[in-house]
Amino acid sequence: MTDTTRVIPDRLQSPLQRRVKSWESLLLAVAVAIFIVNSFMSPYFLNAWNLSDMTFNFTEKAMIAFAMALLIIAGEIDLSVASIIALASTAMGAAVQVGVGTPGLVLIGLGVGLLCGAFNGVLVTRLGLPSIVVTIGTMSLFRGISYIVLGDQAYRGYPADFAFFGQGYVFWVISFELVLFAVLALIYFVLLHKTNFGRAVYAIGNNPVGAEFSGIRVARVKFILFLLTGLMSGVAAICLTSRLASTRPSIAVGWELEIVTMVVLGGVSILGGAGSIPGVVIAAFVMGLVTFGLGLLNVPGIVMSIVIGALLIGVIALPRLWDKWRAHAAKG
Amino acid sequence: MLMQADHMPSTSGTQGTQGDIPVLALNGVTKTFPGVTALSQVSLQLFAGKVTALIGENGAGKSTVVKILTGIYQPDGGTLEVDGASVRFATAQAAGDAGVTAIHQETVLFDELSVAENIFLGHAPRGRFGLIDTNAMIERAREILAGIGANIDPRTRLRDLGIASKHLVAIARALSIDARVVIMDEPTAALSQKEIEELYELVETLKAQGKAILFISHKFDEIFRIADNYTVFRDGALVGSGAIADVTEAEVVKMMVGRDVSQIFPDRERNIGAQILVVDGYEHPTEFAEISFTLRRGEILGFYGLVGAGRSELMQALFGITRPSGGTVLIDAEPVTIRSPADAVAKGIVYVPEDRGTQGAITALPIFQNVTLPSLGRTSRNGFLQLAEEFRLAREYTRRLDLRAASLDTTVGNLSGGNQQKVVIAKWLATQPKVIILDEPTKGIDIGSKAAVHDFMAELAAQGLAVIMVSSEIPEVLGMSDRVIVMREGLIAAELTGDALTPETLVRHAAGI
Numbered sequence: 001m002t003d004t005t006r007v008i009p010d011r012l013q014s015p016l017q018r019r020v021k022s023w024e025s026l027l028l029a030v031a032v033a034i035f036i037v038n039s040f041m042s043p044y045f046l047n048a049w050n051l052s053d054m055t056f057n058f059t060e061k062a063m064i065a066f067a068m069a070l071l072i073i074a075g076e077i078d079l080s081v082a083s084i085i086a087l088a089s090t091a092m093g094a095a096v097q098v099g100v101g102t103p104g105l106v107l108i109g110l111g112v113g114l115l116c117g118a119f120n121g122v123l124v125t126r127l128g129l130p131s132i133v134v135t136i137g138t139m140s141l142f143r144g145i146s147y148i149v150l151g152d153q154a155y156r157g158y159p160a161d162f163a164f165f166g167q168g169y170v171f172w173v174i175s176f177e178l179v180l181f182a183v184l185a186l187i188y189f190v191l192l193h194k195t196n197f198g199r200a201v202y203a204i205g206n207n208p209v210g211a212e213f214s215g216i217r218v219a220r221v222k223f224i225l226f227l228l229t230g231l232m233s234g235v236a237a238i239c240l241t242s243r244l245a246s247t248r249p250s251i252a253v254g255w256e257l258e259i260v261t262m263v264v265l266g267g268v269s270i271l272g273g274a275g276s277i278p279g280v281v282i283a284a285f286v287m288g289l290v291t292f293g294l295g296l297l298n299v300p301g302i303v304m305s306i307v308i309g310a311l312l313i314g315v316i317a318l319p320r321l322w323d324k325w326r327a328h329a330a331k332g
Numbered sequence: 333m334l335m336q337a338d339h340m341p342s343t344s345g346t347q348g349t350q351g352d353i354p355v356l357a358l359n360g361v362t363k364t365f366p367g368v369t370a371l372s373q374v375s376l377q378l379f380a381g382k383v384t385a386l387i388g389e390n391g392a393g394k395s396t397v398v399k400i401l402t403g404i405y406q407p408d409g410g411t412l413e414v415d416g417a418s419v420r421f422a423t424a425q426a427a428g429d430a431g432v433t434a435i436h437q438e439t440v441l442f443d444e445l446s447v448a449e450n451i452f453l454g455h456a457p458r459g460r461f462g463l464i465d466t467n468a469m470i471e472r473a474r475e476i477l478a479g480i481g482a483n484i485d486p487r488t489r490l491r492d493l494g495i496a497s498k499h500l501v502a503i504a505r506a507l508s509i510d511a512r513v514v515i516m517d518e519p520t521a522a523l524s525q526k527e528i529e530e531l532y533e534l535v536e537t538l539k540a541q542g543k544a545i546l547f548i549s550h551k552f553d554e555i556f557r558i559a560d561n562y563t564v565f566r567d568g569a570l571v572g573s574g575a576i577a578d579v580t581e582a583e584v585v586k587m588m589v590g591r592d593v594s595q596i597f598p599d600r601e602r603n604i605g606a607q608i609l610v611v612d613g614y615e616h617p618t619e620f621a622e623i624s625f626t627l628r629r630g631e632i633l634g635f636y637g638l639v640g641a642g643r644s645e646l647m648q649a650l651f652g653i654t655r656p657s658g659g660t661v662l663i664d665a666e667p668v669t670i671r672s673p674a675d676a677v678a679k680g681i682v683y684v685p686e687d688r689g690t691q692g693a694i695t696a697l698p699i700f701q702n703v704t705l706p707s708l709g710r711t712s713r714n715g716f717l718q719l720a721e722e723f724r725l726a727r728e729y730t731r732r733l734d735l736r737a738a739s740l741d742t743t744v745g746n747l748s749g750g751n752q753q754k755v756v757i758a759k760w761l762a763t764q765p766k767v768i769i770l771d772e773p774t775k776g777i778d779i780g781s782k783a784a785v786h787d788f789m790a791e792l793a794a795q796g797l798a799v800i801m802v803s804s805e806i807p808e809v810l811g812m813s814d815r816v817i818v819m820r821e822g823l824i825a826a827e828l829t830g831d832a833l834t835p836e837t838l839v840r841h842a843a844g845i
Contacts, residue, residue, distance in 0.1 A: 008730060010700070010723045011741040195715050196708040203705055206696040213653070213691045214759070215677035215706040273696055 023267035027282045030315060034286060038293035045296060052173035056243070058262070058288035059177040060236040061255060062280070065262045066188035067232040069280045071225045072263055073192070075205045075272030076131040078120060078226065081233045082255035083142035088112040088237035090146040093155025093247035102162045109238040110231060116142060117230015121223040131226075139256065146249035155247040166243025177239050181284075184232075189277040197221070205272035261312050262287055286311070353416040355380050355544040356401065356432060356513045361410035363396055370396040373410065374570045376563050378513055378544040383535060385559035385576065386548045387588055389806060393568040394548050398515055401546070402434045403427030431512035435502045435519060441490055448473035448486035451505045476504045480534050496527035503534060514538060515546045518639075520554060532558055551638070552581050552843050564588055581845060582836065589806045589835035597811030600790040604814065605629035607665075608798045609681075609767050611650070614659030619645035620822040623659065627767065627798045632789060634813030635802040637842050642822035643802045644686060647769045651683035652676040663766065677706050680766030684756050684773060686802075688749065692756040695745035699737055700726035702744050702755050707762045729758035734784055750781020757788070768792065769800040774808060786812060806835050818842050 038045045045051075064081050071078055091112045092105045100108070116138070123134045168176040192198040200221050203211040212218045241247055266283035268275025290311060294304050354377035363371040371393045378384050388394050399405040400412070403421030411418045414430050421427040441450050448470045449456075457472065459465030473486035482500040490498065499519060506514050516535075520528045535558050538545060549555055555562065556576060563573040564587040572587045609627040614620070620642040627633050635643045649656045652670040661668055663679055670676045676683070685691035693702050703726040704711050711721040726740050733754040737747055744755055753773065760768060770789070774782040789812060793799050803809050809816055816833055818826040818841040826841040839845075 008727070008735065008737055009739045010727070012739045013741070190716075194717055196712050196717060197715065199701065199705070199708060199717060203694050203697065203701075207690060207694045209690050210692065210694040211705075213651075213673055213683070213685060214694070215672075215674045215763075217672060217674050 024276060024279045024282060027265070027267065027279060027286065027315070031282055031286045031289065034289045034293065038289060038296070041293065042296040045293065048173045050292075050296075052175060052178070054288055054292040055175065055178045055181070057291045058284040059175075059181040060239050060243075061259050061262060061287075062181055062284035063184050063236050063239070064229065064232045064255075065259045065266070065280050065284065066184055066277060067225070067229040068259055069263045069266065069268050069275055069277065070188070070192055070198075070201055071131075071229050072260075072268050072270065073205045073272055073275045074201045074222060074225055075208060076124060076222060076225065077135065077260070078117075078131065078229045079135040079256045079260075080116065080120060080138040080142055081229060081236075081259060082252045083139045083146075084113055084116040084230055084233035085237040085240060085252040085255065086146040086249055087116060087142040088234050089241045089247040089251050090149050090155070090249065092158075092237070092241055094149065096155060096157055096159070102159050105158070105162060106165075106238055109241070110234040113230045113232070113234020113237065114227060115230070116233065117227045118223075120230065121226030124226065125219040125223045143249065143253075146251075150247070150249045156245065158242065158245055162242050163245060164242070166239045166241070166245075177243075180235075180239070184235075185277060185281050192277050197224075201225070202273065205269075205274070207273075258287070258308075261308065265312055265315060352379055354378055354413070355415060357413045357416075358397070358400070358407075359411045359413065361397075361400060361407045361412070363393075363400065363405060363407050369568055371400075371407075371568045374565065374568070375410075376546075376570075376573075377561075378546055379561070380512070380544050381539050381542045382560040383539060383545040383547050383558055384561040384563060385555040386546055386563050386565065387555065387584060388565035389588060389804070392565040392588075394565060395517070396568075397565075398434055398517055398546075398548070401427065401432055401513070401515060403432075428509060431510060432515070433506040433509060433511040433513070434515035434517060435499065435506060441498060441502060441505075443489075443491040445490060446486065447477075447484055447488050447490060447493070447501050447504075450490055450501055451476065451486070451508050453505075455509060472508070473504065476507050480504060480507065480537060481530075496530070499527075499531070500534070503538075511543065513544045513546065515548070517548045519547075520549065520551065528554070552584065552839075552845060555584075556581065585836055585839045589839065597807075598787050598790040600794060602814060603630040603794055603796070605796060608663065610660075610662040610665075612660045612662075614646070614649070614661070615657055616642075616645065616649055616654065616822075617657050619649075619654075620819075622823055625817055625824070625827070627800065629796045629798050630793050631814050632793050632799040632801055632812055634809045634816040635800065635819060636804070636806070636809045636816055636838050637819035637825075639804065641819040641842065643819050644771055645822075646819070647683060647771055647800070647802060648685075650676070650681060651769065653683075677763055677765075680764075681769065682706075682760035682763060682765040682767070683769045684753075684760060684771060686772040686775060688752050688756060693744045693752055693759075695752070696743055698741045698743055699730065699735075699747075699755055700740040703729060703759045703762055706759060725762050726758070729762045730754070732761070733758050733788060748777075748781070750777035750784070753777055753781065753785060757785070761792075765797070767798045767800065769802070771802045772804065773801060774803075774805070806838055809838065810835065820844050 068078060068081065088109045091108050095105055095108050120135055120138055123129050124131045164176060166177065170176055170179050192201065200211065200216050203214065203216060204218050204221055208218055240252060262283050263280055264270055265286065266275065266280035268279065287308065290307060291304055294307060356378045358374060358376040360373045360375060361371055362373055374393065374397070376397065386394050386397065396405065400407050403424045403426050412421060413419065419430065421430065442453065445453070451473045452469050456464045457468040459468070470486045477484050477486060480500060480503060482504065484493065484497055484500065490501065493501065519531060535545060547559055559576045561574065562576050562579065562584065564571050564584060566588060605628055607626055607628050612624045614623040623646055637643050645654065648654050650661065650670065652672045652675050661670065668679050670679060670681070689695060694705070700722055704722045707725060711725055712718055723740060730740065735754045735758065736751055744752055747755065774785050789799055789801065801812060810833060816828045816838065817824055818828065818838060820842055825844065828837055
């Protein structure tokens with residue numbers, strides 16, 4: 001060993017400095033800008049009840065997006081989430097027909113979500129199949145079961161107290177869903193950023209082989225992530241079914257892409273290994289604000305999806321273009 | 333130990349036919365990389381219709397030579413000559429145009445394309461409108477394959493062929509561009525005995541066609557069987573060349589390994605204690621069998637062998653990466669079952685892999701997170717991270733290894749190979765293991781870091797850790813090990829200690845001479 005004992009500093013850049021320069025800051029600026037533009041474009045925007053309604057555009061999707069963010073950071077994906085909602089909602093609807101009460105319905109919703117997540121997880125981690133293929137398959141499978149059970153019918157007749165999950169308010173304009181969203185955001189923030197489990201998720205996403213060689217039980221972690229995504233789909237199914245007070249097999253159709261969009265917009269690398277929960281939270285607000293603002297302006301749904309798509313590409317491309325332009329300018 | 337003077341036969345004379353000009357030659361070529369001189373003033377001549385064997389240990393500079401000959405690297409000094417005229421291969425394309433082609437250890441072919449497409453990729457015969465003339469391509473592929481005696485349908489998809497047939501396709505590709513110089517880099521490494529015989533016949537065919545062949549191999553039997561000339565490199569320098577008929581195997585071995593090894597390795601106190609690891613009758617369906625050995629505290633046990641002898645596979649089975657099919661492992665006299673690396677770490681066995689980039693480190697994560705990854709159970713509280721504790725552990729172990737980095741928050745990918753290796757070793761020491769397995773611990777790292785790793789291994793052994801070192805570098809094996817197990821083709825070929833431990837015995841047992 002050399003006798004010059006040099007001390008390596010822990011950090012050169014404080015976590016605060018890093019945060020200021022981060023993706024999340026950029027996204028927050030975008031959210032504020034959209035908020036300001038919206039408030040000028042429509043006189044109805046700056047109204048507490050309208051803003052409260054706005055949050056329903058993203059709360060249910062965001063619940064799933066938190067779990068999806070972890071899954072994508074770990075290098076996997078679950079495209080069956082919207083179909084899990086359909087299957088869970090169908091199961092709850094069927095249970096209502098035989099007189100199951102609200103506590104039973106909640107258990108059924110969560111249970112179906114967990115089972116679907118376990119099914120995906122077993123196929124991916126035990127059989128070693130690629131998750132994108134597995135979950136495209138189960139996307140058709142789960143919703144297919146709903147269609148077989150319901151056809152063009154719908155389940156109704158949910159108990160009155162079941163309505164609280166999707167329609168209830170905890171305090172003034174603060175809905176139960178918004179509170180649940182905030183609590184889940186906090187739980188997932190702690191799970192991803194403050195625990196050993198979260199560290200393992202990042203390690204697996206960056207290098208699954210290296211993680212395995214470092215003594216991490218990679219398959220177990222991935223299986224838990226699929227379980228969590230299924231569970232959150234079950235939670236979202238309870239909220240959405242409660243809000244709509246009915247179940248059709250087309251419930252939540254197309255949500256998987258909006259959820260993945262939310263996750264990617266939040267700065268999670270689609271290749272895995274990077275991303276944060278605060279980013280996803282802000283992205284949820286951005287998407288909610290855009291959808292709501294366009295809704296107030298009576299923009300049709302088709303145009304909305306065009307705007308969301310353009311926003312995603314724009315927000316992701318701009319920093320890269322900026323970097324290229326700066327590198328070009330630096331060269332002279 | 334001045335072996336060069338004694339054992340280097342004259343470089344002139346019997347190599348080509350009298351007065352022949354080499355098809356391709358390197359004259360006094362030097363190549364340096366940051367911190368490493370890969371080649372120093374080396375010369376090499378390849379003659380038409382002759383097979384020249386290039387011999388050297390791992391790290392002797394063989395692959396650098398191949399890369400210079402094929403235009404991938406540019407030499408820093410010296411000249412390259414084709415037919416006696418000085419040339420410069422600025423790109424791989426330029427080398428190909430000059431008729432130089434290489435068949436690598438893992439040949440770059442395309443599994444999803446047909447055999448004919450693989451042979452003619454980039455120079456397919458063109459028909460009208462500049463479109464590829466598929467029929468002409470298949471016909472010419474058929475001719476070339478028939479010319480080398482390969483019974484392969486050119487329309488077959490490559491993925492449906494075995495490894496030996498793929499080699500033949502690679503050779504056909506080399507011939508399709510009218511190669512004058514064919515470089516074969518360990519062509520027999522993955523072949524069965526029968527396939528090797530077929531390859532020898534093919535080499536004879538190529539010779540008869542007047543191709544100059546550079547044959548790179550570790551295996552002395554095949555060198556002496558098919559080569560006409562030899563060139564030996566050691567540590568990036570030429571130590572001998574001449575006609576193969578003028579030397580014996582023993583002389584070549586001496587040229588290859590001869591070096592004063594005692595100076596550069598730490599003298600250490602041997603403090604060998606109680607037996608800690610006992611492996612008995614360990615076997616794997618394909619990679620190794622009948623492996624039994626013991627390891628004591630404070631001991632450094634070297635594993636030597638040729639590439640493919642099954643050493644890494646054995647270590648990865650001990651570490652729980654692959655599942656053995658039989659045998660027992662005892663740690664501290666307790667039988668253990670290891671099904672995953674997590675199990676191995678829990679039992680006190682850790683493994684520093686050869687492949688740092690993918691297996692050893694998670695290069696996108698910062699240093700401190702890499703160091704603490706297997707020790708999170710100790711640095712955390714109830715599963716919650718404690719950054720201060722993590723930095724403390726990372727600081728302690730990186731300091732012991734004399735890591736050079738801007739900060740502990742630097743991503744590992746930004747470090748040099750030597751410093752990355754220190755991070756991987758620090759990561760495992762932080763788990764306070766009983767047995768540490770180091771697989772080619774100094775491969776591809778600079779001299780300074782090498783010495784640091786060697787010093788540190790000695791220190792670990794002195795502190796009572798049991799060390800297994802897999803190494804293909806003979807000086808390292810001799811300089812560091814208390815005892816050496818030589819493996820050949822998945823079996824233990826010899827266990828050597830004391831006076832039996834010489835470069836010659838190692839090479840003989842490893843090659844089965």
